[in-house]
Structures are given as C-alpha cells and as structure tokens.
Amino acid sequence: MTRYILRRSLEMLATLIVASFLVFVVCEFSPGNVARKTLGAFALQEQVDLLYKKLHLNDPLLVRYVRWVGVLTGLQADPLQDPALGLDFKDPRGKQYFGNFGYSTLFKAPVNDVLWDRLGKTALLAGLAFAVIVPLSLILGVLAGMRAGSVLDRSLSTLSIVMTSIPEFALGVLLVAVFVVALGWLPGTSPMVGNTGWSTASQLVLPVAVLAIYDSGYVARMVRTSMAEVMQKPYVRTAVLKGLPRRQVILRHALRNAMIAPFTVLLLQINWLISGVVVTELVFAYPGFGRMLLEASLFGDVSLIEAATLVALFVATATQLLSDVGYRLLDPQARR
Amino acid sequence: MSLLEIRDLRVEYTTSRGTVAAVQDFSLDIAPGESFGLVGESGCGKSTLILAIMGYMGRNGAVTKGEILFEGRNLVRAGREELRRIRGARMAIVYQEPATALNPSMTIGQQLIEVPMAHGEATAADARLRAVRVLADVHLPDPDSVMRRYPHQLSGGQKQRVVIAMALLANPALLLLDEPTTGLDVTVEAAVLDLLNELRAKYGTALFYISHNLGVIAQVCERIGVMYAGKLVEEASAEALFALPRHPYTRGLLASLPRPGADKRTAPLVPIPGVVPAAGRAPPTCGFLSRCAHGERGKCDASVVPLLRAAPAHVVRCVRWAELPAMPPAAPPALANAPTDVGATVMEAHDLTRVFSVGRRKLIANDHLTLAAQRGRVLAIVGESGSGKSTFAKVLAGLDAASSGSLVVLGEDVARRPVRRRAAKLVAAVQMVFQQPEGTLNPSHPVGWPLARSLRKFGIARDRRTVDAKVAALLEMVRLPASLRHALPRQLSGGQKQRIAIARAFAGNPELLIADEPVSALDVSVRAAVINLLLRIQQESRTTLVFISHDLGLVRYLADDVVVMYLGQVMEAGPVAALFDPPYHPYTEALLSAAPVPDPTVKTTRIRLEGEIPSPLNVPQGCRFATRCPRKLGRVCDDTPPPLREATADHIIHCHIPIEDLRAVPPVFARAVATAH
Structure with a gap:
C-alpha cells in the first residue's frame, strides 16, 4: 500500500508538471501580450514595448517556461519586482523565494497575499458544505436504496431530484427571500468581514445551505442507485438467509459494498466545492476562490490565473489520489 | 414426524403481465435426516420453491395457498423475527454460485463468525473456534489462514466449501441445496458431493437438493421428485425412479441422457420435442401434454391431473401411467452403423504452444500440444477448466495466435494466422459454435441476418434470391421453420438460438467445425435434440468436428477420438472405445470416476483428486499431473517429463507407469447393470 501511494504521488507530480506547462502556454498565448496585460489598457505603447523587452517576451516559449518555473521555485528573482521598471510591485517576502507566484495586477498585491486568503475562505465554505453533504446524501441514498420501489424510496428519490434540479442562483434567491427578506433571521450577503453587524457564522449559513441542498440531491441519487444494486446481490440474500437482523444486513453487508461506487463521486465534490461554486459566491458576495479566478480571468491577471489554476489542479489530482487509495481500502479485490 | 411438510402449496409472482403461478399444488414430506432430490429444468419453479421455504420471495412473490410446516411451525404465517431465528x-x-454468495469485502472469518453470534449461541471467541472447526470439517487446508482471506483469494471449489461450512455452522436440521455443483469442474463436483454425503452422516442433517442434473441427484439422494412447469410430476425412491420411471417426462429425460457405455451408433439419444414452457405458461391440466409422445386429447386435457399412486411409495401425475410401460418411446433412426473410416488428416497440431505474459511471469496455456483430427470424424477434447482446451479452440478458430509450434489445417499452417489474416475460403472452412448462444447473436438483428451475411461473405450466394433460398435451406437443415428468419434472438429459446448458431457455422460448408461446450448452457430436455442435429449434419456433410466438453x-x-488435456498438455489420446477402458492415464481414470452417472445401479470406483488444478503460472516441472496423481510413483514424476507410451498404435498415454501396470487397473465402471438384468 505504501509503495502504491508513493508511486501514485510521483505520477501526480508528473501530471502537475505537464499541466503547469499547459497552463503557462494557455495564459501567455491568450489574446493580448503579457506586457500589455500587466500594465493595463491605459499604458502607453512605449511602456509596453519596454516591459516586453525587459521580460524577454520574445524568447522561445520553453525558455520562458523554465524562467517562470525558476521564479516559482525561488531559483530566480521575479523580474517584475525590479524597481527599474517603475511598476511599484513590492512583496514583503522578497524577490526570490520558493512559491513565488508573482504579482497580481488586479489586486495590486503579491499573488500569495490574495490567493491563500481566498482559498482559506473557500475551504471553510467547502468544508462546512461537505460536512453536511456526506451524511445527508448517504442517509437519503441508503434509505431510498434499501428498499427499491417502496413508498419511502419514491418519496426520497423525488425529493433528491427536486433538490438537485433547482439551480444554485434560484435556490439562493429563494432562501434569501425567505430567511432574509421575510424573516430577517440571516444576512443576505456574506462578505466575511466583521463590520456588517452579522456574525461570521450567520454569514455562512445561507451559502452552505445552497451548496449542501444542491449537491446532496445529486450525490444521494448516486448512492441510491448503488445501494439498490447491492441489495439485489446474492451475498445480501446470503446475509438475510443466515438469519442476521435486518440492521446488520444493511450496515455490515450492504453499506460498505454500496459505498465503493459513489466514493469517487463523493470525493469529486471536493473538487467542485473548491473551484466550481462561482455562482453561489457571486450570489452572496462571498470572497471565495472561484470568484477570484473569474475576476482574474476577466481582468487578464496572468500571474493570479496561473497560480489559481495550479492550485485547482493540485486539489483535483490530490482528491483523485485520495479516492483511489480509499477505493482500495474499501474494495479488497482492488488490492493486490 | 416429518421435519418439513409442504401442503398444497401455491406460490405466485406479480409481474407487469399479471399473476404467474410459479409453484402449484405442491405437497412434500421430508423426514429428519433424509435426503430428498428435486429434479427440474430452468423455470420449473424449483428455485422459487426453496426460496419460499426460506420465506424469501422478494417484493412481488407470495404464497397464496397452502402451508409449509417446518418442525411443526407454519412458515407461511411466521413473523419476521420468527423467520430470522429459523434461518x-x-x-x-447452499447456493448455486459460491462466487456471488459470499460478500467480496468481508473476510471469510467475519462472514462465518456472525452466524452463531446472530443466533445468540456463542461469544466471538467461541464462534471463531467453531468456525475453524467446521472449516476443517469441510476439508479446507489450513482453516486459520482461510479465516483471514477474502473470497476472491479462494478458488471456486474452496468457496463452495466455505458456503457449505457457513450453512452447517449452526448445526441446522435441514440443508437446502440449490444446484451447489453447477459451474464447478467434475473432479471438484465429485469431491463436493462426497463431502455432502460425509457431512450428512456426521451431522444427521436432512438434505433438500435441487438440480437439473439427474446424475448428481442420483449420487446424493434417497428419494427423488421430478418437477415440471411448477408441479411435482413424479416422486419415488431413487432406485424405483431410475429402474421404472412412470411419468413420460421422467422417461424422456432419462432417454435423452447418454447411458454409461452407450454411443451414437448403438443407442442414440431420444430427444424430447418442443421447449420448456415459461413459468406459469403451461396449461392447468397436464403441463407436459404439448411435448408428450403419449398424450391423448380428451383424456389428458380433460381435467386437472392429481398425483396418482402407482406403487406404495411411488406417485405420478399422469392419467395414463398404467398404460405407459407397454409403450416404448419412439427411437430416432440410428446413425450410419459403419464406424467412420479414418480419412485424410484435416487438422494437425505439432508442439503448439501458447504462452501469455502476466506481468513478468509466463502463463502457459498450451504446452507443446501434438494432436490430429481426421476427415469426417468427431474429435473430443476433455479436461477441467484451466486445461487449455478453450485456448486451443481459439487458436484453431483464429481468435488467438500461438506462440510457437505449428497447426496445419487443410495444408496451411495457421498457428500464427488470426482470422483477419486468413483467406475467406479458409475462414469458411474453419467455423465455430460457442457455448452461450445468447452472446453470439446480435440482439438487434433478426436471426436470418447472420445467416445471409455469412452466405454473402463466403461467396456462397450473391443475389438476393439465391441468398433467400439458401437461408431457407439452412433453417430447414437445423429443423427450424422458415418464418423464424425474421424473428429477433430474444423471441427464440436457447435451443433455437443454438440451432441458428449451428446453421450459421454450416453456411460456408466448413471442413472443420469447432464446438466449445455447445449444449452445456441448454436445458437438459433440449440438449439431446441439438446433439442429434449436430451429429446428423456433421455426418451428412463429412465435416470434421472438434468437440470441446x-x-x-x-x-x-x-x-x-478423444484427447484428454491437463494444464496445457495432452495426457492421453486415442479412439473413444480404447479410452474408456483400461489402460487409462491416471488423470483420465480420475475424470471418469468423478463423472456423475444418472443411474444408481452403476457403481463407479471412487478416485478423488487432492487439491485443485495448479496455476498455469507455476506449472510442475516433471509430469504436470504429478501434484494430484493418486498413482504417483515417486520423485521421477516430479522431476522428469513422462515418456510417451503406446497402448496400441493409435492410443497414446503420457505417463511414467508402464502400460502393463496401467492395463491391470480395474475399470472405473463396474458393470452392475449387466448382472442385474
């Protein structure tokens, strides 16, 4: 098992390196040159040309990629922080350190200052949502799949479909209408700052509720299908005809096998919760990672896009690794 | 007092097409310690019956009439908790497929221990001790290590032993067995049947055994019932049933099975016409009437037929039972009596080897095979699963390529020529019929389509009218109505599908036909008809048949001619008459002694093989069979490949034991039949 994890981690590293190159290529080759994007739309052409030269943007792609990796790993100083450029880009960490993602032109701050704060906020939202999604979807799915075709199954399945088919923004607006406008129990926006008169906890309730409701319906459908399938398996019949109590049949024999298929789906939700919940973040003005990525893309903030995409890629590959390892733990046949 | 008493039982299923009675008018008594066998084909209701006894019929099934008394309690009315305590x-x-009956994500130990614990009999430590003891009782080597393993780490035979151990853990009064050996190799099957007999003697458990295989039932059961279309049609002691079967269906079943020592020239199989009716589709009067040779309109379909007493302990559900013994079944014409002369060699394999790479290891599927088939003859290849017989068939059919050696078919070496590199003429000349007729027909094309396609591909017919005429001729050849060409595969029965597969294989006038277990997936009562058909066409067209079974x-x-294979090598080869009498290769002897004989009067010597067939990843150095051979001489068998010994010019045996010694071995089948009459 240790060897497997080690091998998969190395594969993950290789994937990240290849992906980082692709990310670099896409960002640097998107319309408009990097110098222009860095200086903004109102800079003079001379300034752009000067920066273009300073940054050696005429060099071959691979050379520039190696240079970018050099800055990222701290082997090289960030050329943008050179005072001679007059850009006034300052990083308290210095010019040259490991993990230097460069300078965000949108937020006028080092990428590291922006990125980790936003990621932390999103991680909080995602963590809370995930902590609701897992038990809720499992309970709904298992109860429904336990007796496929029963009244309970049909009611819970209908509920799941309804939950997952209301779009996030509609659900957000609906919840706001009820809990903010009508009842006044909760704040309508969640900027996560202290001076709104609402506690941070109260600001988290609605975004978490939207994510949990929307996603649990979907995951519950997956769990239900898998559970219903497992309940038809001969080994469940064996367990029943051994004279085991129904509770034990479900918990000991069916559940673990029913978890194998939805486990991967469940972990993929982490991925989505980190980088795919832009709509919910926008509805509640939540200062999250997805929204930051959207804003950076619209603005053309190359360094921030590159950094954020790399982080998203890392989350994606890490959850993949986690799900593969978990899969092996759940299914003895996958272990060899 | 009876242990199990079933009175007038009716089990119904609710389907989208209405209510179907899977079991009707069923009564039965099983005494404590007795072994009762119930024979029936797929869809006859036997599995429904035992699940009904267990109170497990799913959401759409229910007992609508009658009662099931077990140890004096009526299970039909038992509550959930009461049922749980009994189960x-x-x-x-014990289930048909041990592979699926065990939970893949729990260890054997966890699955065993929970049985006594669920019934409040033991603490975890006691339950573990008990589980280990029962695993030893079912002769699993090293029970402690088995306890820690997962099901996928055991072989099929070992899994079935685990399932039997699981069933015996709480020392039940009644053991229900649902085809427990179907899907296992003959040698493993024989060992499992021995085990059941041994455990019954030891624990005094009553057995209720259901199977489609009369031979298996004959070995285990004292009393036998025959079930057809949801009803019990005959019940008697094993001896009485085999000596004098009363119901036309029972007689038909027995006549459609090859008797020991019989062959196609002396005693042709008598098929039962028609097909098994779908569950609940048989008429309420006599369900067998449409297939019965002795049916009489007005008499047999006048009213519901009750079980009639033909002898003190022999009941039969047939109004004409008394008139029947005088009416022998109509025998089909025997095949041409002259033994097929030895013609030109059509297929000859020489040192044919197929090695697969599994990681860094080598899996030897075929190892220097040398064998030949002559024109117009039937060459059977026998052996357990893992013997490499199917790999050979694939290489021959061009679905796989050999690693080395030669395989000359009609003068061409095809060992490394897969079907896409074969000329159309050669493809037409070498055809194959597969085990599962379901999988070989495209479900969205009418069955005439593959026939027409083969005719065009092989250049037999080009324009539409010729193709139509030829398709009709092919259907006629396999005795199917011409109208069936427009039917979809799902509208056909298994036997009909296999006939289509045979017609397709013969579309290109093949020189050589490979049939890989062509009837093992079919119902017993239709097997004989398909076999007879295949042999008739084979003989008329003088096609060479390679029959794998x-x-x-x-x-x-x-x-x-027969070739016996083991772990990729030929153990013995020769004409069929020579092979079934000494001298045998010890492996052939073991196979013969393991084969269940549908006749309790035939006594076979009991030679049981130890352990399982070794992995082809790790084959023994000397004789492949040395690890399991009951007649092993010593070190020489382990170290040195056995020499080729010639019993006669065309009968060869690969064994260290001299031919004279092998000749002195007593025959497996004691001919008790001959002395009894």
Whole structure:
C-alpha cells in the first residue's frame, strides 16, 4: 500500500508538471501580450514595448517556461519586482523565494497575499458544505436504496431530484427571500468581514445551505442507485438467509459494498466545492476562490490565473489520489 | 414426524403481465435426516420453491395457498423475527454460485463468525473456534489462514466449501441445496458431493437438493421428485425412479441422457420435442401434454391431473401411467452403423504452444500440444477448466495466435494466422459454435441476418434470391421453420438460438467445425435434440468436428477420438472405445470416476483428486499431473517429463507407469447393470 501511494504521488507530480506547462502556454498565448496585460489598457505603447523587452517576451516559449518555473521555485528573482521598471510591485517576502507566484495586477498585491486568503475562505465554505453533504446524501441514498420501489424510496428519490434540479442562483434567491427578506433571521450577503453587524457564522449559513441542498440531491441519487444494486446481490440474500437482523444486513453487508461506487463521486465534490461554486459566491458576495479566478480571468491577471489554476489542479489530482487509495481500502479485490 | 411438510402449496409472482403461478399444488414430506432430490429444468419453479421455504420471495412473490410446516411451525404465517431465528440456525441454504454468495469485502472469518453470534449461541471467541472447526470439517487446508482471506483469494471449489461450512455452522436440521455443483469442474463436483454425503452422516442433517442434473441427484439422494412447469410430476425412491420411471417426462429425460457405455451408433439419444414452457405458461391440466409422445386429447386435457399412486411409495401425475410401460418411446433412426473410416488428416497440431505474459511471469496455456483430427470424424477434447482446451479452440478458430509450434489445417499452417489474416475460403472452412448462444447473436438483428451475411461473405450466394433460398435451406437443415428468419434472438429459446448458431457455422460448408461446450448452457430436455442435429449434419456433410466438453458421458456417446488435456498438455489420446477402458492415464481414470452417472445401479470406483488444478503460472516441472496423481510413483514424476507410451498404435498415454501396470487397473465402471438384468 505504501509503495502504491508513493508511486501514485510521483505520477501526480508528473501530471502537475505537464499541466503547469499547459497552463503557462494557455495564459501567455491568450489574446493580448503579457506586457500589455500587466500594465493595463491605459499604458502607453512605449511602456509596453519596454516591459516586453525587459521580460524577454520574445524568447522561445520553453525558455520562458523554465524562467517562470525558476521564479516559482525561488531559483530566480521575479523580474517584475525590479524597481527599474517603475511598476511599484513590492512583496514583503522578497524577490526570490520558493512559491513565488508573482504579482497580481488586479489586486495590486503579491499573488500569495490574495490567493491563500481566498482559498482559506473557500475551504471553510467547502468544508462546512461537505460536512453536511456526506451524511445527508448517504442517509437519503441508503434509505431510498434499501428498499427499491417502496413508498419511502419514491418519496426520497423525488425529493433528491427536486433538490438537485433547482439551480444554485434560484435556490439562493429563494432562501434569501425567505430567511432574509421575510424573516430577517440571516444576512443576505456574506462578505466575511466583521463590520456588517452579522456574525461570521450567520454569514455562512445561507451559502452552505445552497451548496449542501444542491449537491446532496445529486450525490444521494448516486448512492441510491448503488445501494439498490447491492441489495439485489446474492451475498445480501446470503446475509438475510443466515438469519442476521435486518440492521446488520444493511450496515455490515450492504453499506460498505454500496459505498465503493459513489466514493469517487463523493470525493469529486471536493473538487467542485473548491473551484466550481462561482455562482453561489457571486450570489452572496462571498470572497471565495472561484470568484477570484473569474475576476482574474476577466481582468487578464496572468500571474493570479496561473497560480489559481495550479492550485485547482493540485486539489483535483490530490482528491483523485485520495479516492483511489480509499477505493482500495474499501474494495479488497482492488488490492493486490 | 416429518421435519418439513409442504401442503398444497401455491406460490405466485406479480409481474407487469399479471399473476404467474410459479409453484402449484405442491405437497412434500421430508423426514429428519433424509435426503430428498428435486429434479427440474430452468423455470420449473424449483428455485422459487426453496426460496419460499426460506420465506424469501422478494417484493412481488407470495404464497397464496397452502402451508409449509417446518418442525411443526407454519412458515407461511411466521413473523419476521420468527423467520430470522429459523434461518441459518434450523435451516440453511447452499447456493448455486459460491462466487456471488459470499460478500467480496468481508473476510471469510467475519462472514462465518456472525452466524452463531446472530443466533445468540456463542461469544466471538467461541464462534471463531467453531468456525475453524467446521472449516476443517469441510476439508479446507489450513482453516486459520482461510479465516483471514477474502473470497476472491479462494478458488471456486474452496468457496463452495466455505458456503457449505457457513450453512452447517449452526448445526441446522435441514440443508437446502440449490444446484451447489453447477459451474464447478467434475473432479471438484465429485469431491463436493462426497463431502455432502460425509457431512450428512456426521451431522444427521436432512438434505433438500435441487438440480437439473439427474446424475448428481442420483449420487446424493434417497428419494427423488421430478418437477415440471411448477408441479411435482413424479416422486419415488431413487432406485424405483431410475429402474421404472412412470411419468413420460421422467422417461424422456432419462432417454435423452447418454447411458454409461452407450454411443451414437448403438443407442442414440431420444430427444424430447418442443421447449420448456415459461413459468406459469403451461396449461392447468397436464403441463407436459404439448411435448408428450403419449398424450391423448380428451383424456389428458380433460381435467386437472392429481398425483396418482402407482406403487406404495411411488406417485405420478399422469392419467395414463398404467398404460405407459407397454409403450416404448419412439427411437430416432440410428446413425450410419459403419464406424467412420479414418480419412485424410484435416487438422494437425505439432508442439503448439501458447504462452501469455502476466506481468513478468509466463502463463502457459498450451504446452507443446501434438494432436490430429481426421476427415469426417468427431474429435473430443476433455479436461477441467484451466486445461487449455478453450485456448486451443481459439487458436484453431483464429481468435488467438500461438506462440510457437505449428497447426496445419487443410495444408496451411495457421498457428500464427488470426482470422483477419486468413483467406475467406479458409475462414469458411474453419467455423465455430460457442457455448452461450445468447452472446453470439446480435440482439438487434433478426436471426436470418447472420445467416445471409455469412452466405454473402463466403461467396456462397450473391443475389438476393439465391441468398433467400439458401437461408431457407439452412433453417430447414437445423429443423427450424422458415418464418423464424425474421424473428429477433430474444423471441427464440436457447435451443433455437443454438440451432441458428449451428446453421450459421454450416453456411460456408466448413471442413472443420469447432464446438466449445455447445449444449452445456441448454436445458437438459433440449440438449439431446441439438446433439442429434449436430451429429446428423456433421455426418451428412463429412465435416470434421472438434468437440470441446467436460461432460464425459456425452463425449463417450458422440466422439470417435478423444484427447484428454491437463494444464496445457495432452495426457492421453486415442479412439473413444480404447479410452474408456483400461489402460487409462491416471488423470483420465480420475475424470471418469468423478463423472456423475444418472443411474444408481452403476457403481463407479471412487478416485478423488487432492487439491485443485495448479496455476498455469507455476506449472510442475516433471509430469504436470504429478501434484494430484493418486498413482504417483515417486520423485521421477516430479522431476522428469513422462515418456510417451503406446497402448496400441493409435492410443497414446503420457505417463511414467508402464502400460502393463496401467492395463491391470480395474475399470472405473463396474458393470452392475449387466448382472442385474
């Protein structure tokens, strides 16, 4: 098992390196040159040309990629922080350190200052949502799949479909209408700052509720299908005809096998919760990672896009690794 | 007092097409310690019956009439908790497929221990001790290590032993067995049947055994019932049933099986016409009437037929039972009596080897095979799963390529020529019929389509009218109505589908036909008809048939020559008559002794093989069979490949034991039949 994890981690590293190159290529080759994007739309052409030269943007792609990796790993100083450029880009960490993602032109701050704060906020939202999604979807799915075709199954399945088919923004607006406008129990926006008169906890309730409701319906459908399938398996019949109590049949024999298929789906939700919940973040003005990525893309903030995409890629590959390892733990046949 | 008493039982299923009675008018008594066998084909209701006894019928099934009394309690009215206490404790079940009956994500130990614990009999430590003891009782080597393993780490035979151990853990009074050996190799099957007999003697458990295989039932059961279309049609002691079967269906079943020692020229199989009716589709009067040779309109379909007493302990559900013994079944014309002369060699393999790479290891599927087939003869290849017989068939058919050696078919070496590199003429000349007729027909094309396609591909017919005429001729050849060409595969029965597969294979006038277990997936009562058909066409067209099978009774019946394979090598080869009498290769001897004989009067010597067939990843150095051979001489068998010994010019045996010694071995089948009459 240790060897497997080690091998998969190395594969993950290789994937990240290849992906980082692709990310670099896409960002640097998107319309408009990097110098222009860095200086903004109102800079003079001379300034752009000067920066273009300073940054050696005429060099071959691979050379520039190696240079970018050099800055990222701290082997090289960030050329943008050179005072001679007059850009006034300052990083308290210095010019040259490991993990230097460069300078965000949108937020006028080092990428590291922006990125980790936003990621932390999103991680909080995602963590809370995930902590609701897992038990809720499992309970709904298992109860429904336990007796496929029963009244309970049909009611819970209908509920799941309804939950997952209301779009996030509609659900957000609906919840706001009820809990903010009508009842006044909760704040309508969640900027996560202290001076709104609402506690941070109260600001988290609605975004978490939207994510949990929307996603649990979907995951519950997956769990239900898998559970219903497992309940038809001969080994469940064996367990029943051994004279085991129904509770034990479900918990000991069916559940673990029913978890194998939805486990991967469940972990993929982490991925989505980190980088795919832009709509919910926008509805509640939540200062999250997805929204930051959207804003950076619209603005053309190359360094921030590159950094954020790399982080998203890392989350994606890490959850993949986690799900593969978990899969092996759940299914003895996958272990060899 | 009876242990199990079933009175007038009716089990119904609710389907989208209405209510279907899977079991009707069923009564039965099983005494404590007795072994009762119920024979029936797929869809006859036997599995429904035992699940009804267990109170497990799913959401759409229910007992609508009658009662099931077990140890004096009526299970039909038992509550959930009462049933739970009986299941697994007083009454346990062994399933058809041990691979799926065990939970893949729990260890054997966890699955065993929970049985006594669920019935409040033991603490975890006691339960573990008990589980280990029962694993030893079912002869699993090293029970402690088995306890820690997962099901996928055990072989099929070992899994079935675990399932039997699981059933016996709480020492039940009644053991229900649902085809427990179907899907296992003959040698493993024989060992499992021995085990059941041994455990019954030891624990005094009553057995209720259901199977489609009369031979298996004959070995285990004292009393036998025959079920057809949801009803019990005959019940008697094993001896009485085999000596004087009363119901036309029972007689038909027995006549459609090859008898020991019979072959295609002396005693042709008598097929039962028609097909098994779908569950609940048989008429309420006599369900067998449409297939019965002795049916009489007005008499047989006048009213519901009750079980009639033909002898003190022999009941039969047939109004004409008394008139029947005088009416022998109509025998089909025997095949041409002259033994097929030895013609030109059509296929000859020399040192044919197929090695697969599994990681860094080598899996040896075929190892220097040398064998030949002559024109117009039937060559049977027998052996357990893992013997490499199917790999050979694939190489021959061009679905796989050999690693080395030669395989000359009609003058061409095809060992490394897969089907896409074969000329159309050669493809037409070498055709194959597969085990599962379902999988070989495209479900969205009418069955005439593959026939027409083969005719066009092989250049037999080009324009539409010729193709139509030829398709009609092919259907006529396999005795199917011409109208069936427009039917979809799902509208056909298994036997009909296999006939289509045979027609397709013969579309290109093949020189050589490979049939890989062509009837093992079919119902017993339709097997004989398909076999007879295949043999008739084969003989008329003088096609060479390579018949792959594990059923030695069938091989004895239809083969001209036999090759016995083990772990990729030929153990013995020769004409069929020579092979079934000494001298045998010890492996052949073991196979013959393991084959279930559908006749309790035939006594076979009991030679049981130890352990399982070794992994082809790790084959023994000397004789492949040395690790399991009951007649092993010593070190020489382990170290040195055995020499080729010639019993006669065309009968060869690969064994260290001298031919004279092998000749002195007593025959497996004691001919008790001959002395009894």
